[in-house]
Amino acid sequence: MDMIEQVNTATLKQQLCHYLGLARQGKEVLITSHKRIIARLLGRDESGNRLPLREPTASPATLLEIGGFGFANDPLTDLLKERKAR
Secondary structure (H helix, E strand, O other), X not given: OOOEEEEEHHHHHHOHHHHHHHHHOOOEEEEEEOOEEEEEEOOOOOOXXXXXOOOXXXXXXXXXXXXXXXXXXXXXXXXXXXXXXX
């Protein structure tokens, strides 16, 4: 990647075509919300077929430490109970 551009969500909405063009040129665009990076916009790799893949920076076990999304119960269990009740 040649250059990293940073843009907030409001500006991204207003100038989406511009930032998509930067990604097409091989530039990485970091999208921020409240001064925190929330997403990354990347163009396709050199072969033009796939997006670049990167190795995870943390092990899957660290996801257990996060504690999910703050649901009181396991959402999958609740979904299965609802489907059985139909």
